[in-house]
Amino acid sequence: xxxxHTQTTGPTPTGVTARxxxxxxxxxxxxxxxxxxxxxxxxxxxxxxxxxxxxxxxVRILYIHVGTVWVAYLAFIVTAxxxxxxxxxxxxxxxxxxxxxxxxxxxxxxxxxxxxxxSLWGRLSWGTFWVWDARVTTxxxxxxxxxGYLAVRGLGGSHDQRARRSGVVALLAVVEIPLxxxxxxxxxxxxxxxxxxxxxxxxxxxGQMxxxxxxGTVAFTAMYVWYVLHRQRVLAMEDAIDDxxxxxxxxxxxxxxx
Amino acid sequence: MDDLGFILLSYVAxxxxxxxxxxxxxxxxxxxxxxxxxxxxxxT
Amino acid sequence: xNVARTALLIATKDLRVELRSRVxxxxxxxxxxxxxxxxAFALDSDSALTRTAPGLIWLGTIFSLLIVVQRSxxxxxxxxxxxxxxxxxxxxxxxxxxxxxxxxxxxLVLELLLxxxxxxxYATTLDFAGAVLLVTTLVPATLxxxxxxxxxxxxAAGAKGRETLLPLLLFPxxxxxxxxxxxxxxxxLGVSGAATGEGWPWVGLLVIFAALFGVGGTLAFGxxxxx
Numbered sequence: 001x002x003x004x005h006t007q008t009t010g011p012t013p014t015g016v017t018a019r020x021x022x023x024x025x026x027x028x029x030x031x032x033x034x035x036x037x038x039x040x041x042x043x044x045x046x047x048x049x050x051x052x053x054x055x056x057x058x059v060r061i062l063y064i065h066v067g068t069v070w071v072a073y074l075a076f077i078v079t080a081x082x083x084x085x086x087x088x089x090x091x092x093x094x095x096x097x098x099x100x101x102x103x104x105x106x107x108x109x110x111x112x113x114x115x116x117x118x119s120l121w122g123r124l125s126w127g128t129f130w131v132w133d134a135r136v137t138t139x140x141x142x143x144x145x146x147x148g149y150l151a152v153r154g155l156g157g158s159h160d161q162r163a164r165r166s167g168v169v170a171l172l173a174v175v176e177i178p179l180x181x182x183x184x185x186x187x188x189x190x191x192x193x194x195x196x197x198x199x200x201x202x203x204x205x206x207g208q209m210x211x212x213x214x215x216g217t218v219a220f221t222a223m224y225v226w227y228v229l230h231r232q233r234v235l236a237m238e239d240a241i242d243d244x245x246x247x248x249x250x251x252x253x254x255x256x257x258x
Numbered sequence: 259m260d261d262l263g264f265i266l267l268s269y270v271a272x273x274x275x276x277x278x279x280x281x282x283x284x285x286x287x288x289x290x291x292x293x294x295x296x297x298x299x300x301x302t
Numbered sequence: 303x304n305v306a307r308t309a310l311l312i313a314t315k316d317l318r319v320e321l322r323s324r325v326x327x328x329x330x331x332x333x334x335x336x337x338x339x340x341x342a343f344a345l346d347s348d349s350a351l352t353r354t355a356p357g358l359i360w361l362g363t364i365f366s367l368l369i370v371v372q373r374s375x376x377x378x379x380x381x382x383x384x385x386x387x388x389x390x391x392x393x394x395x396x397x398x399x400x401x402x403x404x405x406x407x408x409x410l411v412l413e414l415l416l417x418x419x420x421x422x423x424y425a426t427t428l429d430f431a432g433a434v435l436l437v438t439t440l441v442p443a444t445l446x447x448x449x450x451x452x453x454x455x456x457x458a459a460g461a462k463g464r465e466t467l468l469p470l471l472l473f474p475x476x477x478x479x480x481x482x483x484x485x486x487x488x489x490x491l492g493v494s495g496a497a498t499g500e501g502w503p504w505v506g507l508l509v510i511f512a513a514l515f516g517v518g519g520t521l522a523f524g525x526x527x528x529x
Binding site (some may be wrong): 021022024045065083107121124226238 | 261262263265267268269271272273275276279280283284286287288290291293294298299300301
């Protein structure tokens with residue numbers, strides 16, 4: 001095998017074809033579908049769907065909010081399951097680790113968007129940016145927890161160390177989040193706030209509005225799948241470059257000794 | 259901020275960040291693909 | 303050597319180190335006391351202080367937890383002691399339980415000090431029923447904090463850039479303890495008209511937390527510190 005130099009500047013190494021990136025036919029189609037879905041969502045969400053009888057125009061935020069919160073929760077479930085798949089010896093493979101990482105990245109982003117859009121919607125509907133109930137507080141906690149998860153992934157060390165450490169953190173989070181939810185629920189049930197009761201995102205919707213909600217959910221899910229596919233391929237390449245760099249360094253060191 | 263401002267902010271934040279994320283991952287993929295031989299790309 | 307014996311050995315080792323160096327006694331306890339005083343400056347109202355005293359006790363505990371955990375692992379990473387233990391084949395579960403127990407004991411001393419300070423500085427009162435509740439609260443709460451502290455402390459220990467990760471990882475996880483222990487302590491101290499009976503469900507929550515992270519930590523500690 002010819003020795004190749006893997007610097008960012010310099011000639012393209014041998015063995016690399018003109019393959020442009022992480023795309024395949026499948027992801028190209030998925031990408032196009034995602035763009036179409038988002039375009040439709042914009043149209044339906046902002047223009048053609050009606051305003052709500054009770055909430056007025058602010059219901060339009062829900063078409064975004066429900067989509068992102070669903071994907072954020074999905075992303076974290078996938079991270080947890082992938083982490084377990086890595087940690088279990090029989091299915092151990094770094095691909096699981098990379099899927100876990102990619103999933104958490106978009107999960108954190110959409111969790112942030114969820115908190116933002118939920119906060120804005122709450123301000124319009126209830127008059128407050130925030131409410132200390134179990135659902136909202138747990139969402140904020142998940143956000144912070146997975147930022148911590150991503151920080152653990154950035155600690156360095158070997159690929160296996162990264163995978164093991166972050167995998168354990170992800171599984172501990174599966175224990176921690178329900179505990180947080182439960183304790184906040186217990187806590188708020190003590191404060192029988194009349195103002196809190198009646199604050200809910202559950203609304204009765206007509207056909208078009210329900211469709212827009214579902215459309216948003218599908219669009220964001222498509223984006224989630226598209227991103228995880230691409231991102232875990234990028235991570236695979238980053239790991240490969242890491243490995244080759246190490247092999248390279250070892251080879252050079254051995255050659256020095258000759 | 260009025261209703262419309264908040265609504266637009268939500269859409270811009272959600273769709274803008276989505277677009278930025280997509281653009282970033284594609285760019286990174288292309289930059290790295292130039293350096294990595296095909297045998298390391300399991301999807302090709 | 304079985305896990306229990308390992309744990310006991312590790313725990314006594316940690317406690318002996320503390321007894322000789324007195325770092326917690328000389329530095330962390332004064333820090334915690336100082337935090338209680340700073341709370342008084344910040345809140346600037348006697349009634350607010352009495353009302354929030356339970357929360358302040360546990361906030362003070364959690365802030366001090368950070369330092370005590372870092373100390374607990376600084377002892378290990380100096381001279382690569384943790385690596386030596388691992389390479390020598392010492393069961394990580396034993397290390398986890400041992401360090402947690404030592405940590406818990408030190409935390410207990412700290413919490414008792416904070417309760418005392420709360421009575422002195424914040425004018426809270428304690429009757430017999432409240433004291434029973436308080437002691438019963440302290441055990442699972444302290445164990446829970448010690449378990450998660452040891453767990454995430456092990457993760458964050460050692461190499462550069464890791465110690466700053468500890469608060470970010472630890473604080474979200476201790477939230478249920480903060481909620482539960484504060485409510486139980488409110489009931490124990492009779493603050494804001496809370497009856498002692500109201501505290502017991504919260505003790506249940508704390509027991510569940512301690513149990514979950516005791517088991518979880520025992521399983522997770524090994525993979526976490528593996529190199």
